[in-house]
Every structure is written in structure tokens, then in C-alpha cells.
Amino acid sequence: MVFCGEPLAAGDFGAHLSQFSDARGSADSLEEAARRAYLDEKEAVHDCLRTLRPAMHGGSFRGKDDDETFDGWLEQLDNWGRGKLPLAEANFVQKLARSKLRVKKGTEVPELGLFKALEACRDNDEQVETLKRELYPQVLADARDWVSRRLSEQLEANAQMGFNDMITGLAGALDGDGGETLARRIRQQFPVAMIDEFQDTDPAQYRIFERVYRIGDAPTAEPDTQHDLDGPGAPEHDATALILIGDPKQAIYGFRGGDIYTYLGARHATRGHHHSLDTNFRSSEAAVAAVNRLFAFAERSLPRAAFRFAADDHNPLPFQSVGANGRKETLCLDGKPAAALTGWLIADGNKDNGCLNKEGYLREASRHCADRIADWLNQASPGEGIPSAGFAISTNASDDNLKPLKAGDIAILVRDRSEASAIRNALSERGLASVYLSDRDSVFATAEARDLHHWLKAMANPESVSTLRTALATATLGLGLAELDRLQRDETAWERVQERFLGYRLRWQRRGVLPALRQLLHDYRIPERLLGAHQGQRRLTNLLHLAEWAQQASDTLDGDHALIRVLAEHLDDPGHDEQILRLESDADLIQVVTIFKSKGLEYPLVCLPFLCTYKEISGQSGTPLYHVDDQPLLELAAKKEMAKEGFELADDERLSEEVRLLYVALTRARHATFVGLAPLKLGNAKSATLHKSALGYLLAGGEAIPDLTNLRERWETMSEGFDAIALDAIDASGDSPQIQYRPVTNELATKGARTPSHRPFAPWWIASYSSLAQKGATAPETPEAEVLEEEHLDARLVPAAREAGAPQPGTLHAFPRGPGPGTFLHGVLEALAEHGFDSALDDTGLLARLAQRCRRRGWEEHSQALTDGIRRWLTTPLTSITQECPDGEVADDGPVLASLERYRAEPDFWFATHDAITPAMDKLTRQHLFPGEPRPQLGYQRLNGLLKGFIDLLAEHQGRFYIIDWKSNWLGPDDDAYHQDAMRAAMLDKRYDMQLALYLVALHRHLRQSLPDYDYDRHVGGAMLVFLRGIAAPSRGVAAIKPPRAFVEALDDILAGQAGSASTTARSNDPGDDMTDDQDSSGEAMA
Structure with a gap:
């Protein structure tokens, strides 16, 4: 630098x-x-x-x-x-x-x-x-050194290595003390190496091959004294070879690190061992001869020769004419063989010098190129009589064996996206379809991809008003302003839309995202509307492509939110995914390709409408790179006047690389190339600046080409007496009529039906207790959401307990009921846990704040009852296994909240499920938990994905782990209502038995992973429901279970997709099953 x-x-x-x-x-x-x-x-x-x-x-x-x-x-x-x-x-x-x-x-x-x-x-x-x-x-x-040092530290700390690190690391090792030993090992493992596209090699890569294969050593050099690290052996020199394959005339990737000076250095080091391929097997004889003519003209007439490396009678990069193997067919246009290289001479007819600025050049070159292509394809159309444009075995275009020219035979080479846009717009105006095949071109860069992202977000969360409104307002959905306004004001209509998107979510979870999207397309009649609009077929194809991609992606992702996240990543960076494919068939459309991407490809007919453009190095063109004594230098000065020499050297190298880029472009065609010539004038120059372009250099060697007349003269001088190069003068006044393409529409498709390549969809979703109790609901995202869902579920599933009298004022039985109060009581317990159960009882400030929360909600008369309840919740022993005690009795060894040392409030768990069906889970639960007792049947669902949940409290007491779930249910007006039969009936009625069973499986999986000597019978204390309003009852409001180990393991097998397993022993490892392992309130790990 x-x-x-x-x-x-x-x-x-x-x-x-x-x-x-x-x-x-x-x-x-x-x-x-x-x-x-x-x-x-x-x-x-x-x-x-x-x-x-x-x-x-x-x-x-x-x-x-x-x-x-x-x-x-x-x-x-x-x-x-x-x-x-x-x-x-x-x-x-x-x-x-x-x-x-x-x-x-x-x-x-x-x-x-x-x-x-x-x-x-x-x-x-x-x-x-x-x-x-x-x-x-x-x-x-300083910043350079700091960033380099910091990056190295981060990579080392993370045990990571990038591609460049591998290159520089190996190069450094070969230059180090043990470099020769390492080089010998590599030679022994890879005695022969062939490097293709060697002209794109950078200096660090070349240094590796130079050290390993000893480039430049004479064949008679003294052999190694040690040929095998383990003992003597035969000389290795004659058994090794390094073959460097490349064409320096095609070294065009300097912006990616490719360095032609590396190639020239290797060429010098290997002098005397060069072999050239002197026959072109791609193009016709005329096409090869035309390129030979242009570059040979510059090679012999310019001081620096064609590729600008000649100096002092030495030229390390000479142009050498090649022969052609030729082709059997001939391209015929306008009823006669086409010239191999045709220049379209484009000028502004309203100016004496004919000069065009860049905007005018792009416009007029696009117009003429599109007109010519439309004319050729019209000539090739069966509807025009005998085709006069196509490929003939003989030179007679009227022969019956003429193969008509197709759109897919034509490639238009451009520099960048702006040029591609100019020519594609001109083609579209004439009814010609094209595809832009660039590195960045992606279906994820379309408006349809952004709209799909909004749709998926609304499907996943239709309860969000703003998310749903955004989806409805997308252009692809096509709702008018009047309809959107009506949805704002009509509550019933809005609810219908929400219900529709809830249906999409359910279809997505059960059948996959593709069926859900197809239903949306049908409901909003999107295909019908798009096909009647401009570029509607393209837009609909984009949508269907995206929908298929979403389905395939969802097969490998965990849930709807993962798919939405991945789609968002593609929207942010749409051009770097191997799976991205354009839907247009390359065989059917005109191909618009960057010259960089065309390297190595071939096309029957090539158009280069913007060949005269160039990008001079200036302060606005980025950081200039140039070489001094073959060493690369990066100039960091932002203004040209600050480093004039560096900028001039960089621009000189820019022109040399553009000559090589021109060579690549002119050698892509099998038969014919058409180029747009113009006296181009960039910036504030008074005359044309074409001499700064690659073509201008080949024609004039840096001398000015000030006007149209001079350009014509130089082209004719170069092509004098050579029939394969032609000149076609074009008037850019805009008076000539536009040529419209006339396609034949009655041809039948000849291609066979495509075979679907994606795998059958396996429904994958995130389930929870709530989603099992409410068939089709999504798993709650937060503990608060799960509590609220349970409270709503209780209100819907179970009728209110029959009033046996008015609840006694000043007690928790009189505390308000419903989802809001229930959520509030859960929040109180969570606040106590966060503060610390052991210290909450003595913190009068905390109790006062909780009472204040109660008063703010208008429950002032119940604040004392809440304070009393808090004291009882903290100090009352919670029975450990009520199921094993006689009715009405309570075990004395239950945990006391204020005495707990290790616990976690609201831990969430996620574990994998594989093809588990709810009937099997329900049947097993009925057999082992309160057998014979009636309870509602779970609706049929298949669990495949993840099961998640939030446990109110996970506590360790006397070496055993307990699951505690708070319930605010109102069972009656006094403590007598909270006896074991009533609590068991409430548990079964609301299917809390299944909830506790699932929580026990989660605990079982977690402890199995965390405790080396885990034993269910010894380490699990059970699961209990604590009915908060019954804390003062003889039962203490506790309904607890500890089912046998066989039940927990059998349910675990069902959830893991191993329901047929005969084994009921605890497994030591189950990859993918995990429970969050954070710190408890005392700062210790849970397990």
C-alpha cells in the first residue's frame, strides 16, 4: 500500500x-x-x-x-x-x-x-x-496493521482459517526453516501438477508452486540428496512435472487478485519450455481470421504492440495469429453469408463530428442492435416464407437444409448491469425476450421475492396487525386502495382476512409451505391478474419458482421462522447462492452476458453494441492498483492530483486489461460478431475520447480519434482488402422506424414433461402443550404468551365451577378470575423468583410493590389477600407425591419455596420429535396416569419437528428435581373446594396430565444428558400442579404425580419416533434433545 x-x-x-x-x-x-x-x-x-x-x-x-x-x-x-x-x-x-x-x-x-x-x-x-x-x-x-492483527487473533481464537490464510500460511511455511522438507513432501504426494487458467494466478499462489516444483531449475540440476524422508530412494527430479496452462491474452480478473505479471514472471522462468496451441476449434475460419487481422494490425503498427507490453525490442506478451479448424455450417443473414466481424458505425447525424455522449451511445446502440436482432429473427421465422437467416451446410441460404436462427443462438455481451438494462429494455420494446446471465442475477432480487417475504411473515403471525397489513399492501397481491381502505374500517372484513391467513398457517404446518402459497395465489386470483399485465408471465414464473424454492428449503429447516430468516438473508444478499437458478431456458431466449462471465463460453452469433465504452481511472473510480518493477502497489490517496503518477500508471494498466477484455469478447463467436462503433465523447471533452478505449487503442495506438470521419478511416485502414470485416453506417438521428419482432404463435411444444426433483414434503412444525390442546395453534413464543394461552384455554374448555356460595372477601378465592388475573398471579410468582424466594419474604418493599401492581389494576380490595397469599406460597411445604398418599393427606417432605437453594423460574425447553402421533401419546397417558378416569380426547396430530414449552419452576430439593406449575384456576368459594378429587378432575378435564407428562419427558432428557450417574427413580421428584387459590386448604392446593420410569421412557420413545422399541432402559445419549442450561438465581448451573 x-x-x-x-x-x-x-x-x-x-x-x-x-x-x-x-x-x-x-x-x-x-x-x-x-x-x-x-x-x-x-x-x-x-x-x-x-x-x-x-x-x-x-x-x-x-x-x-x-x-x-x-x-x-x-x-x-x-x-x-x-x-x-x-x-x-x-x-x-x-x-x-x-x-x-x-x-x-x-x-x-x-x-x-x-x-x-x-x-x-x-x-x-x-x-x-x-x-x-x-x-x-x-x-x-495503523488501522491496516490493527485490523490484520485483530483478524488473525480472532481466527486463531475461533480455530478458523479462510482461503487466503491457507495460501499465505503455506507460502510462509515453504519460506521458513522447514520449507524444503515440506516442499519435498508435497512433491512426493503430488509429483505431477497441472494448473489450468494459470493467467489468473496471484503472486502468493505462484510462490507456492515456485518453491514446491522449483520453477526455473535446469533439468540437469543436482538431485536431492535425500529423496525419501524415511530412507534413500531414486532421484525424484525426473519424476516431477508442473504444467502451467493459460492464455495471458485472457487475463481479465485483476479485480479478483489475478495478476498478469505473475504469469509473465513464470513465462520468463520457464523459457525454452513453452508449447502453444495454434489451432482454434471453436470458430469458423473467417471469424478467426477477422480477430487475427485486428490484433495483428495493432501488433505490427503500434510501438507497444497489441497487448501493450512491448518495449526496447522485447515483447513478453506478443500476439500470435492462430489457424482455424473451421466449421461445416455457415451463418447466413439477409439471404447471404454474414461477415465475420461487422462494425455498426453509429453517429449523431445532427453534429458535424458525429460525436455521441455515453447516454446517446447507449441509447442508439441499443436501438440499432435490437432492430437488427428483430429483423434477423423475423427472417428466420417460418411465417415469413423461406427463412433467410440461419445456418446452412452450403453457402446458399435458399437451400432447404437451412437451420433457422433462434433467439438462443444470439448473445449480447456487456460490461455491467446498466448496459444490460439498456439493451434488454430495447429488446423488450420490440417483443424480444432475453435473460441476463450475470453473477448477481437472481430471482431473490425481484419484487416478487420481497412480497413473498411479507406473505410468509403474515402467515406465520396473522395476529400481528402491522405484519398482515404490510402483506395485504404488496403490489403482487394486487388489492386496490379502496379495498385496503375498507379493511381498515370494516372490522368484520378484517377478521375474515385474519381467519384466511390463519388457515394458510395451518395448511403450512400440516401440508407444507407450497400448498399454503398455492392456496393464497388461488384465493387472490394472482395468476389470472398477472398474466394480463405487462411482464406478467415473468412475474408469475418468479412467484412459482420462489414457492418451489421455499418448499425445498423448508425440508431442511426447522420451522416457519427459520424459512423466513433464510429468505430474508437471500433478499439481503441475492447473488451468492449456488441453488439460485433463473427460470428462463437458455436455449429459447437471447442471452445478455457480462464479458467477464462469457470467458470460456461460445455462441453462434455475438453482439457487442457498447464496445467503445471504457472506465478511466479517476478519484471516483475507487482505489487504483498499479505495478512498479512488477510489484503491485495500491494507492490510497483519494484524489488524482495527490498522486498523479500513480493514477496515470493505474489507468495505463486499465487500458491494457481492457485490451485483453476486448480479446475475450471478440473470440466468443463461432460465426459472426457485430460491434457498435461510435466517436464516443465522455466528460467535458470537446472531441471524441475513443482513443482511451481498448478498440480505440488497437485502431490508433493512443492517438486521438476526434470524429466520425477519422473513425471510419481507421477502421477501413485496418480492414482494407479483407472481406471478412465489414462496416455498416448507421444514422442515429432516430428517423428510421423501429422493427418489431413477429413471433409465430402456433408452434407446439416439443419438450417432454419435467420430473419433480424435490423430495416429498414431511410436515415439520413446532408443537407445545397449548397446540395439542388447541389443535392447529402455534407454539407460544414467550412464557407470558403460554400462560395467557392456557388461561384462555381454561375459559373455553371447562365451564366455570358451580358456585356453592359467595367467596369469602379478603381471601384469594375472591380474587378476580379470568386470563388477565391469572397472568398477573403468574407474574407475581415470577417476580418473587427473580428477586429470590429466600429474601422476598423479608423484603417489605418488594411486597409493597406487588401490592401496588394489584391496586393499579383496580383490585385494591384484594391487595391484602395477595400479600397473605404470597407469604403462604413462600412458606408452605409443597407435597411431593400426592398421588401416592391417601386422599386428603399431604407428605411432609415437600419443597418450601423460601428454603430452595437451586431453582430456575420460567426455563424453556426444546426437544426433537419424530413422527409422533397424539393418539399413541394419549393412550399411553390414560393407561398410566389415573387409569379409568374420564378425560377429553386429544385431537389427532402428528408431531414432527420440535416440542417446546415453558416450565413455571424447576427446583432441586433433597437431591431430587421437581417440576412445579402454577394454576390460578378457581375451583370453588373456599378451601374445601380444593380436595384431591376436585383437583384431579380439573387436571384431567384440562389435560394437565399430558402437560405434566411432557414436562417430565423434557426433564428426563435434560438430566440424562447432564448427570453422569442419572437415575430417574433417584433424581426425579415428580411434577406438581399448585392451585394458588387453594394454598391454605388441607391439600395445600397441590396435585402431584410421579409416574413410573417405564411410562416416561415409553412416552419418550413415542416422541422420538421409536414407539416400537422394546427397550425401556434409559439411553445415555440422544443428539438434538436439549434443555436450556443457564444459571439459577444463586448463580450455579442447574445441572
């Missing part, structure tokens, strides 16, 4: 930085002093300026004679003086600095304090800029 031509060397710039900081810090104080000077002599300043007004320099003070302008300057000065405007934005005020106040010669300027103060500001600003220029390269060098 260099800055202004000097090496970028790191050093101590602390002193410079301190000076810079001081100067920057002085700016505000100096400006404030100038303001004070103005305010102190405001009237004198205004009088002085009015006096000086006639003598002010007209160039510096343009408009001084206009009263409105002059008054505006005084107003600006006053606003600045009163601090309403910074000096940087006050242009007139800046001109009042003593050295910048330009007046007519002989005019005396009074020595006012303001002028001197502004001069001090100006001096300080100049010092800041000077210090900034001096600091800039030092800071860049």
Missing part, C-alpha cells in the same frame, strides 16, 4: 494527533472570539461593508450589486454573529477573512477586529487540514 506514491509505513503519530486535536479544539474558541468581535463593532462592520460594496471583487462577491443579495449577506452575517449559523455554513462570512476579502486595487480595507479574527479562524482551519493530510497515511497504516 502507498499513499501519494510513498510506502504506507506505520509509526508513532501521537504528537501529530495531539496537535490535530489541539487545532480542532481551538476552532470553536476562535470562532467564538470572532463572534464577539462582530457584536462589539457590528455597526462599524455593516458601514464598512456598505462602503466597500462597490469595490468588492465581482468574482468573489457575485451579486454584490443586487440589493436583495447584499442584504441577504448582511442577514447571514448577523445570524452567524448571534450563533444561529456555524461558520462552516456561512460562505459570505468566510470571505471576510483579511486575506480573502478581495477588493479592487487601491481600495483600503479598514483594520477591523472581525476581519482579523476571521483570518485567525482561517489559519487554524488550514493547519487542521495540513495536519489531517499528514495524519491520514499514518492512521491508515
Whole structure:
């Protein structure tokens, strides 16, 4: 790296930085002093300026004679003086600095304090800029070294290595102490190496091959003294070979690190061992001869030869003409054989010199190119009689064996996306379909992909009003403004739309995303509407392509949100995925391709409509790279005037690479190439600047080609007496009519039906207890959402307990009921856990805050009951296994919240499920938990994906782990309502038995992974429901279970897709099953 031509060397710039900081810090104080000077002599300043007004320099003070302008300057000065405007934005005020106040010669300027103060500001600003220029390269060098060092540290810390790290690491190792030993090992493992496309090799890569295969060593060099690391052996030199295959004329990837100077160095090192392929097997004899003619003309007539490396009678990169194997067929256009190379001479007929600016060149070249292609394809159409455009075995286009020219035979080569857009628009206007085959071209870059993203988000979360509104407003969905406005005002219509998207979500979960999207397309009649619109077929194809991609992607992703995330990533970076394929058939459409991407490809007919364009290296074109003594230098100066020599050298290399790019472009055609020639004028030049382009160089060697006449003369000089090169003069006045393509529409498709390549869809979704109880519901995203769903579920599934009397005031039985109060009570328990159960009881401030929460909700009369309830919840022992105790009895060894040392509130769990069906789970649960007791049947569902949930409390007590789930259900008006039969009935009625069973499986899987000596009977205490309102009852509101180990393992087998397994022993490892392992409230790991 260099800055202004000097090496970028790191050093101590602390002193410079301190000076810079001081100067920057002085700016505000100096400006404030100038303001004070103005305010102190405001009237004198205004009088002085009015006096000086006639003598002010007209160039510096343009408009001084206009009263409105002059008054505006005084107003600006006053606003600045009163601090309403910074000096940087006050242009007139800046001109009042003593050295910048330009007046007519002989005019005396009074020595006012303001002028001197502004001069001090100006001096300080100049010092800041000077210090900034001096600091800039030092800071860049420091940043370069810091980033490099930091990146290395991060890669090493993460045990990662990038591609460049492998290259530089191996190169460094070969240059190190054990380099020769390493090189010998590599030679022994790979005695023969062939490197294709060697012209794109960078210096670091070449250094590796140079060291390993000893490039440049004479064949008679002394053999190694040790040929086998383990003992002597035969000489290895004769058994090794390095074959470098490449064409330096096609070295066009300098922007990717390819370095032609590396190739030239290797060519010099291997002199005497060169072999050339002198026959072209791709193109016709005329096409090869035309390219030979153009480059040979430059090779013999220009001092630096065709590829601009010749100097002092030495040319390391000469152009050598090649022969052609030829082709059997001949391209015929307009009823006769086409010239191999045709120049379309495009000019502005309204100007004497014919010069065109870039905009005009792109427009006129696009217009003519599209007209010619439309004309050729019309000639080839069966509807036009005997085709006169196509490929003939003989040279007679009227023969019956003429194979008509097709759109897919034509390639248009461009530099970039803007040129592609210009030609594709012109083609589209003439009814011609094309495809842009570039690295960045992707269906994910279309509007349809963005709209699909909004649709999927709305399907996954139709409850979100903003998300659903965004999906409905997408252009592809096609709802009109009136309809969108009606949905805003009509609540019933809005609910119908929400229900529709809920249906899409259910279809997505059960059948896959593709059926859901197809249903949406049908419901909103999207195909019918798109096919009647401009480019509708393209847009519909994009949608169907995206839908198929979504289905395939979902087969390998975990759930709807993963698919949405991956789609969002593709939208952010649409051009770097191997799976991205355009839907247009390459055989049926005109191909628009960048010249870079065309390298190595071939096309029957090639158009280069914009061949005269070029991109000169300037301050706006990025960081210039150039070579000195074959060493690459990267110039970091941002302005050309700061490093003129570096920019000029970089532009010289730019032109050389563009010549090679031109060579690649002109050698893609099998039969014919058509190029757009024009006296192109870029920037503010008065005459054409075509000589700065690659084609201009080949024709004139850097001499100016000022106008149309000169361009014509130079082309004719180059092609004189050579029939394979033609010139077609075009008038760019725009008077010629546009040629429209006339396709034949009654042809039958001849291609066979496609075979689907994607795998059958296996429904994958995230289930939960709530989604099992409410068939089709999605799993809650947060603990609060799960609590709310359970509370709503309770209200829907079970009728309210029959009132046996009014609840006693001042007790929890009188506390409000419903989803809101239930969620509130869960929140209270969560707050107590976060604070710490052991200290919550003595924290009167905490209890007061919880009571205040109660009062804020309008439940002031129940605040004391809540406080009493909190004390009981914290201090009451919770029975461990009620199921094994006689009715009404409670075990004494249950956990007490205030005494717990290890617990976690609201832990979430996720574990894998594989083809588990709810009937099997339900049957097993009925057999082992309260057999014979009635309960609602679970609806049929297939669990394939993940099961998630949130456990209210996971606690360890006396070496055993307990699952505790808080229930706010109201079973009756007093403590007597909370006996075991009533709580068991509520448990079964709401299928809490299944909930606790699933939670036990989650705990079982977690402990199996976490405890090396895990034993279910010894480590699991069970699962309990704590009915919060019954904490003062004899039962303490606790309904607890600990089913046998065989049940938990059998349910685990069903969920894991191993229901047929005969084994009921605990497995030691189950990849993919996990439970979040965070810290408990005391800071210790849970397990």
C-alpha cells in the first residue's frame, strides 16, 4: 500500500494527533472570539461593508450589486454573529477573512477586529487540514496493521482459517526453516501438477508452486540428496512435472487478485519450455481470421504492440495469429453469408463530428442492435416464407437444409448491469425476450421475492396487525386502495382476512409451505391478474419458482421462522447462492452476458453494441492498483492530483486489461460478431475520447480519434482488402422506424414433461402443550404468551365451577378470575423468583410493590389477600407425591419455596420429535396416569419437528428435581373446594396430565444428558400442579404425580419416533434433545 506514491509505513503519530486535536479544539474558541468581535463593532462592520460594496471583487462577491443579495449577506452575517449559523455554513462570512476579502486595487480595507479574527479562524482551519493530510497515511497504516492483527487473533481464537490464510500460511511455511522438507513432501504426494487458467494466478499462489516444483531449475540440476524422508530412494527430479496452462491474452480478473505479471514472471522462468496451441476449434475460419487481422494490425503498427507490453525490442506478451479448424455450417443473414466481424458505425447525424455522449451511445446502440436482432429473427421465422437467416451446410441460404436462427443462438455481451438494462429494455420494446446471465442475477432480487417475504411473515403471525397489513399492501397481491381502505374500517372484513391467513398457517404446518402459497395465489386470483399485465408471465414464473424454492428449503429447516430468516438473508444478499437458478431456458431466449462471465463460453452469433465504452481511472473510480518493477502497489490517496503518477500508471494498466477484455469478447463467436462503433465523447471533452478505449487503442495506438470521419478511416485502414470485416453506417438521428419482432404463435411444444426433483414434503412444525390442546395453534413464543394461552384455554374448555356460595372477601378465592388475573398471579410468582424466594419474604418493599401492581389494576380490595397469599406460597411445604398418599393427606417432605437453594423460574425447553402421533401419546397417558378416569380426547396430530414449552419452576430439593406449575384456576368459594378429587378432575378435564407428562419427558432428557450417574427413580421428584387459590386448604392446593420410569421412557420413545422399541432402559445419549442450561438465581448451573 502507498499513499501519494510513498510506502504506507506505520509509526508513532501521537504528537501529530495531539496537535490535530489541539487545532480542532481551538476552532470553536476562535470562532467564538470572532463572534464577539462582530457584536462589539457590528455597526462599524455593516458601514464598512456598505462602503466597500462597490469595490468588492465581482468574482468573489457575485451579486454584490443586487440589493436583495447584499442584504441577504448582511442577514447571514448577523445570524452567524448571534450563533444561529456555524461558520462552516456561512460562505459570505468566510470571505471576510483579511486575506480573502478581495477588493479592487487601491481600495483600503479598514483594520477591523472581525476581519482579523476571521483570518485567525482561517489559519487554524488550514493547519487542521495540513495536519489531517499528514495524519491520514499514518492512521491508515495503523488501522491496516490493527485490523490484520485483530483478524488473525480472532481466527486463531475461533480455530478458523479462510482461503487466503491457507495460501499465505503455506507460502510462509515453504519460506521458513522447514520449507524444503515440506516442499519435498508435497512433491512426493503430488509429483505431477497441472494448473489450468494459470493467467489468473496471484503472486502468493505462484510462490507456492515456485518453491514446491522449483520453477526455473535446469533439468540437469543436482538431485536431492535425500529423496525419501524415511530412507534413500531414486532421484525424484525426473519424476516431477508442473504444467502451467493459460492464455495471458485472457487475463481479465485483476479485480479478483489475478495478476498478469505473475504469469509473465513464470513465462520468463520457464523459457525454452513453452508449447502453444495454434489451432482454434471453436470458430469458423473467417471469424478467426477477422480477430487475427485486428490484433495483428495493432501488433505490427503500434510501438507497444497489441497487448501493450512491448518495449526496447522485447515483447513478453506478443500476439500470435492462430489457424482455424473451421466449421461445416455457415451463418447466413439477409439471404447471404454474414461477415465475420461487422462494425455498426453509429453517429449523431445532427453534429458535424458525429460525436455521441455515453447516454446517446447507449441509447442508439441499443436501438440499432435490437432492430437488427428483430429483423434477423423475423427472417428466420417460418411465417415469413423461406427463412433467410440461419445456418446452412452450403453457402446458399435458399437451400432447404437451412437451420433457422433462434433467439438462443444470439448473445449480447456487456460490461455491467446498466448496459444490460439498456439493451434488454430495447429488446423488450420490440417483443424480444432475453435473460441476463450475470453473477448477481437472481430471482431473490425481484419484487416478487420481497412480497413473498411479507406473505410468509403474515402467515406465520396473522395476529400481528402491522405484519398482515404490510402483506395485504404488496403490489403482487394486487388489492386496490379502496379495498385496503375498507379493511381498515370494516372490522368484520378484517377478521375474515385474519381467519384466511390463519388457515394458510395451518395448511403450512400440516401440508407444507407450497400448498399454503398455492392456496393464497388461488384465493387472490394472482395468476389470472398477472398474466394480463405487462411482464406478467415473468412475474408469475418468479412467484412459482420462489414457492418451489421455499418448499425445498423448508425440508431442511426447522420451522416457519427459520424459512423466513433464510429468505430474508437471500433478499439481503441475492447473488451468492449456488441453488439460485433463473427460470428462463437458455436455449429459447437471447442471452445478455457480462464479458467477464462469457470467458470460456461460445455462441453462434455475438453482439457487442457498447464496445467503445471504457472506465478511466479517476478519484471516483475507487482505489487504483498499479505495478512498479512488477510489484503491485495500491494507492490510497483519494484524489488524482495527490498522486498523479500513480493514477496515470493505474489507468495505463486499465487500458491494457481492457485490451485483453476486448480479446475475450471478440473470440466468443463461432460465426459472426457485430460491434457498435461510435466517436464516443465522455466528460467535458470537446472531441471524441475513443482513443482511451481498448478498440480505440488497437485502431490508433493512443492517438486521438476526434470524429466520425477519422473513425471510419481507421477502421477501413485496418480492414482494407479483407472481406471478412465489414462496416455498416448507421444514422442515429432516430428517423428510421423501429422493427418489431413477429413471433409465430402456433408452434407446439416439443419438450417432454419435467420430473419433480424435490423430495416429498414431511410436515415439520413446532408443537407445545397449548397446540395439542388447541389443535392447529402455534407454539407460544414467550412464557407470558403460554400462560395467557392456557388461561384462555381454561375459559373455553371447562365451564366455570358451580358456585356453592359467595367467596369469602379478603381471601384469594375472591380474587378476580379470568386470563388477565391469572397472568398477573403468574407474574407475581415470577417476580418473587427473580428477586429470590429466600429474601422476598423479608423484603417489605418488594411486597409493597406487588401490592401496588394489584391496586393499579383496580383490585385494591384484594391487595391484602395477595400479600397473605404470597407469604403462604413462600412458606408452605409443597407435597411431593400426592398421588401416592391417601386422599386428603399431604407428605411432609415437600419443597418450601423460601428454603430452595437451586431453582430456575420460567426455563424453556426444546426437544426433537419424530413422527409422533397424539393418539399413541394419549393412550399411553390414560393407561398410566389415573387409569379409568374420564378425560377429553386429544385431537389427532402428528408431531414432527420440535416440542417446546415453558416450565413455571424447576427446583432441586433433597437431591431430587421437581417440576412445579402454577394454576390460578378457581375451583370453588373456599378451601374445601380444593380436595384431591376436585383437583384431579380439573387436571384431567384440562389435560394437565399430558402437560405434566411432557414436562417430565423434557426433564428426563435434560438430566440424562447432564448427570453422569442419572437415575430417574433417584433424581426425579415428580411434577406438581399448585392451585394458588387453594394454598391454605388441607391439600395445600397441590396435585402431584410421579409416574413410573417405564411410562416416561415409553412416552419418550413415542416422541422420538421409536414407539416400537422394546427397550425401556434409559439411553445415555440422544443428539438434538436439549434443555436450556443457564444459571439459577444463586448463580450455579442447574445441572
